[in-house]
Amino acid sequence: MSENNIELHITMLGARGVGKTSLLASVYGQFEKRVKDLYLQLTPDLKTSNLLNDKLAELESAVSDQIVTGPTNTGQMQTFSFGIGLPFKKPDFNLIFRDYPGGWIRDKPEEVIAYIRQSDVIFWAVDTAALVENGGRYSESINSIGTITDFFKHALQEMPVEQKKLILLVPIKCEKYMGSFDDIRKLRILIEDKWTGFINLIRTADPNRQRFALAITPVQTLGNVLYAYTDDADTTNPKFVFTRTTKDHPYQPKHVEQVLYYSLAFLVRRYMQIKRGRMGSLAWIIYRFNEFFGYKPDKHFGVAALHLVSLQNQDENQGFKILHGKYLLAPPRR
Amino acid sequence: MQIILIICAVVLVIVFFKKIITLIFSILRIVTFLALLVILFGDVTPSDKIEPSILCLFLIFISSKILNWPQSSDYKIQEKETKPDTQPKPPKRDNSPSQKKPKSPINNIQKFQITVLGGHGVGKTSLLATVYGEFERHLTRGLQLQVNPSYQTRNILNDKLGELESALDSEIVQGINAGEGNKRCYQFNIGLPLQLPAIQLEFNDYPGGWLKDENYSKEVINFLRASTAILWVLDAAALMVRGENEESYSTKINQTLHIKTILNLAFTDLPDNAKKVILLVPIKCETWTTAKKDRLELCVHVENECESVINLLKSADPKGNRFAIAIIPVETLGGVRFDHLQVDANKQPQFIFKRKDEEALYQPRYAEQIFAYGLSFILQRYSEQSNDRKFTEALKKLVERRNTKEAEGFKVLHGKF
Numbered sequence: 001m002s003e004n005n006i007e008l009h010i011t012m013l014g015a016r017g018v019g020k021t022s023l024l025a026s027v028y029g030q031f032e033k034r035v036k037d038l039y040l041q042l043t044p045d046l047k048t049s050n051l052l053n054d055k056l057a058e059l060e061s062a063v064s065d066q067i068v069t070g071p072t073n074t075g076q077m078q079t080f081s082f083g084i085g086l087p088f089k090k091p092d093f094n095l096i097f098r099d100y101p102g103g104w105i106r107d108k109p110e111e112v113i114a115y116i117r118q119s120d121v122i123f124w125a126v127d128t129a130a131l132v133e134n135g136g137r138y139s140e141s142i143n144s145i146g147t148i149t150d151f152f153k154h155a156l157q158e159m160p161v162e163q164k165k166l167i168l169l170v171p172i173k174c175e176k177y178m179g180s181f182d183d184i185r186k187l188r189i190l191i192e193d194k195w196t197g198f199i200n201l202i203r204t205a206d207p208n209r210q211r212f213a214l215a216i217t218p219v220q221t222l223g224n225v226l227y228a229y230t231d232d233a234d235t236t237n238p239k240f241v242f243t244r245t246t247k248d249h250p251y252q253p254k255h256v257e258q259v260l261y262y263s264l265a266f267l268v269r270r271y272m273q274i275k276r277g278r279m280g281s282l283a284w285i286i287y288r289f290n291e292f293f294g295y296k297p298d299k300h301f302g303v304a305a306l307h308l309v310s311l312q313n314q315d316e317n318q319g320f321k322i323l324h325g326k327y328l329l330a331p332p333r334r
Numbered sequence: 335m336q337i338i339l340i341i342c343a344v345v346l347v348i349v350f351f352k353k354i355i356t357l358i359f360s361i362l363r364i365v366t367f368l369a370l371l372v373i374l375f376g377d378v379t380p381s382d383k384i385e386p387s388i389l390c391l392f393l394i395f396i397s398s399k400i401l402n403w404p405q406s407s408d409y410k411i412q413e414k415e416t417k418p419d420t421q422p423k424p425p426k427r428d429n430s431p432s433q434k435k436p437k438s439p440i441n442n443i444q445k446f447q448i449t450v451l452g453g454h455g456v457g458k459t460s461l462l463a464t465v466y467g468e469f470e471r472h473l474t475r476g477l478q479l480q481v482n483p484s485y486q487t488r489n490i491l492n493d494k495l496g497e498l499e500s501a502l503d504s505e506i507v508q509g510i511n512a513g514e515g516n517k518r519c520y521q522f523n524i525g526l527p528l529q530l531p532a533i534q535l536e537f538n539d540y541p542g543g544w545l546k547d548e549n550y551s552k553e554v555i556n557f558l559r560a561s562t563a564i565l566w567v568l569d570a571a572a573l574m575v576r577g578e579n580e581e582s583y584s585t586k587i588n589q590t591l592h593i594k595t596i597l598n599l600a601f602t603d604l605p606d607n608a609k610k611v612i613l614l615v616p617i618k619c620e621t622w623t624t625a626k627k628d629r630l631e632l633c634v635h636v637e638n639e640c641e642s643v644i645n646l647l648k649s650a651d652p653k654g655n656r657f658a659i660a661i662i663p664v665e666t667l668g669g670v671r672f673d674h675l676q677v678d679a680n681k682q683p684q685f686i687f688k689r690k691d692e693e694a695l696y697q698p699r700y701a702e703q704i705f706a707y708g709l710s711f712i713l714q715r716y717s718e719q720s721n722d723r724k725f726t727e728a729l730k731k732l733v734e735r736r737n738t739k740e741a742e743g744f745k746v747l748h749g750k751f
Contacts, residue, residue, distance in 0.1 A: 046551045060583070251582065
């Protein structure tokens with residue numbers, strides 16, 4: 001990567017074994033399948049591509065009737081890199097996903113705070129079953145709302161004025177709570193209630209709604225699984241058991257691509273701002289001159305951002321809601 | 335001092351001997367020509383003294399014309415042949431290799447690279463062996479083109495073909511074992527009958543395991559950049575069959591997501607005049623090529639699987655002048671049918687094929703279409719440069735032999751063939 005390349009960072013926060021890597025594989029797989037006429041290409045590097053191919057293959061070929069979530073796999077920090085640009089052209093900017101092990105929230109808080117500080121977009125993967133079931137008894141220990149809110153308090157201290165962040169609360173495996181409008185509304189209200197402290201932190205830190213965007217984007221990474229019961233023989237390490245609703249087409253993710261529509265709309269806007277900010281005075285004059293005569297060098301990004309915003313699902317009846325900073329998710333001024 | 339000068343002169347004469355000879359001959363030719371002009375049209379009457387020398391020069395002129403010697407290209411051949419044989423290195427990314435067609439020393443032969451792309455054990459070598467076994471029988475008749483595999487290619491592919499032919503000896507049919515180790519290169523020389531070949535096709539067949547390794551993947555990307563034709567081999571069984579619980583194994587077997595990335599990276603910053611043909615080749619499709627409904631369904635599955643790449647290629651080349659894409663289903667064995675899917679303890683799927691009946695024979699179908707589509711695209715590129723009428727005629731005949739029936743599962747998705 002050249003030094004001039006702009007890099008934007010995404011960090012995935014969430015409990016151990018909640019399914020962060022699956023979320024990323026699912027998101028990318030759906031993006032590849034569904035996105036047409038975007039005029040933007042998302043190309044992973046070879047290592048990322050291999051990893052995501054394997055993860056997606058695993059998701060698509062999963063056969064067991066029961067899925068158990070709980071502390072598993074990812075023992076090390078994983079980095080996924082994507083280049084974003086026009087189709088078959090050198091990427092204009094790079095996107096770095098960091099998937100850190102859930103255990104770091106306890107063991108390495110400084111590093112998590114550093115990642116939050118550095119990242120432009122933060123996915124906060126919410127274990128929906130832990131939040132809703134058993135009266136929310138395990139919510140704090142698994143979703144660590146208070147702890148992560150404190151991390152944000154630290155991370156946002158002395159945050160540079162020009163920096164902007166998008167935080168997406170992503171309830172995962174929420175299939176059971178997406179059945180009716182009433183269920184969806186209940187889940188949304190519950191999230192808003194449990195995250196009140198966090199939402200207030202963001203709102204007070206950014207009263208002008210210029211620096212933070214916060215939204216809820218519920219996703220169904222598998223599609224056909226429903227929460228069945230909690231195996232809490234070990235109360236410090238409860239396991240949530242999900243069963244498949246139907247044997248037909250076990251892998252039917254829903255709304256996962258929305259996570260990418262929201263983040264890309266924000267990131268494209270952010271990239272354009274950073275690029276303009278980095279321009280020297282002469283380059284800025286030339287840019288303005290070109291713009292005056294109707295030629296926009298990064299017009300394709302403007303078009304892509306418009307398209308991405310049009311693809312965003314903002315329907316509260318389906319559980320989506322922008323809680324703060326709607327302006328930052330709108331297409332850039334043209 | 336004089337000795338050194340003499341040595342230098344001798345060395346120079348030895349080094350540039352051939353060039354000096356060529357120069358002397360050229361001068362002699364001009365002098366002879368001028369002398370003849372003077373004799374024919376001038377006032378000079380040839381005297382007894384100049385006549386023998388003029389005659390001698392005239393003879394040299396005539397003989398050199400008849401023998402067409404010395405010819406500058408001869409020296410090039412010898413110069414090239416004296417160089418030590420080095421391993422061919424994969425083309426560098428920045429060299430826009432697709433445009434720089436390497437020329438072989440013999441007869442200015444033009445090379446075209448073809449890369450066979452596909453997941454591990456998907457059947458890349460089986461496809462090539464079948465193509466090799468079938469093209470001559472179905473395609474070259476009346477085409478006025480000679481297609482000659484190199485000796486090495488003939489030996490290797492004959493062995494593979496033998497393996498394929500004996501696959502139907504047992505009830506449960508197994509293909510060629512997935513290749514390991516090094517990349518293989520198969521060469522086919524193409525020319526007009528009784529003439530030296532003008533085109534060389536070089537099929538690059540890399541082991542499927544290479545895609546798992548980052549460095550090898552980069553090498554595959556380089557092959558793809560240098561290739562005029564790309565055969566993307568897909569396991570039709572993995573595309574069409576789902577497990578007991580309706581789970582899918584296509585991403586696992588065909589490595590679609592990763593191959594898409596490899597293609598995206600290979601096509602990044604290609605020169606504007608680079609032209610490529612991408613043939614999507616579902617193989618092991620015997621079960622789905624009998625009924626029309628199945629053939630159409632297979633076509634839809636292939637299209638869906640490769641949709642994002644097709645869309646990107648279309649958006650990069652809306653007029654279809656640079657990229658051509660087509661679906662060509664190939665039956666590599668013929669007399670087999672898909673029986674069942676078996677998943678082992680390590681969650682590795684195995685698609686079991688069985689003979690259609692006891693008398694089922696090795697009868698591959700449509701493999702020659704790979705040549706018909708790929709070669710017609712390559713001949714088009716060649717005739718753009720050479721303007722050879724005979725090649726254009728062969729191209730026309732080749733185009734006529736293409737199967738374009740969508741009902742049989744063939745479909746041109748983009749571009750002009």
